[in-house]
Amino acid sequence: xxxxxxxxxxxVQAGGSLRLSCASSGFSYEWxxxxxxxxxxxxGQERVGVAGIYISHGSTYYDDSVKGRFTxxxxxAKKTIxxxxxxxxxxxxxAYYCTADPRCSGDVRTWLLLHRIQHGxxxxxxQVNVSA
Numbered sequence: 001x002x003x004x005x006x007x008x009x010x011x012v013q014a015g016g017s018l019r020l021s022c023a024s025s026g027f028s029y030e031w032x033x034x035x036x037x038x039x040x041x042x043x044g045q046e047r048v049g050v051a052g053i054y055i056s057h058g059s060t061y062y063d064d065s066v067k068g069r070f071t072x073x074x075x076x077a078k079k080t081i082x083x084x085x086x087x088x089x090x091x092x093x094x095a096y097y098c099t100a101d102p103r104c105s106g107d108v109r110t111w112l113l114l115h116r117i118q119h120g121x122x123x124x125x126x127q128v129n130v131s132a
Contacts, residue, residue, distance in 0.1 A: 002026040002121040004098045009126030020083040022098030032056040035104030038083045042094040049112040061108040088130045098123040
């Protein structure tokens with residue numbers, strides 16, 4: 001049974017930093033077959049992918065709203081991905097969800113744009129609040 005466990009959320013002022021972690025376990029296939037990503041959900045809105053990574057190659061894709069400020073990375077030994085968030089803005093506020101899916105074929109950008117809640121595996125989320 002696949003489990004994704006997010007941590008690291010919290011409250012910060014604008015300009016601050018946070019580092020989210022997503023520890024994964026229970027895959028019945030090779031972990032590096034996955035694309036994994038962080039999605040953000042604001043109140044009353046759908047989840048939007050902000051950063052994705054193809055575990056096998058380490059290739060990444062970022063939404064324009066976070067490019068240059070957020071960095072997604074992986075630790076293969078721990079089967080964990082991270083999201084380093086710098087220069088946070090109030091608009092970054094939301095619940096952040098970790099997701100994994102082996103059906104990305106390495107095209108992280110297309111997978112991130114098409115990935116929906118009914119696809120793959122999801123964690124329970126961690127809240128990020130950024131105040132002005």
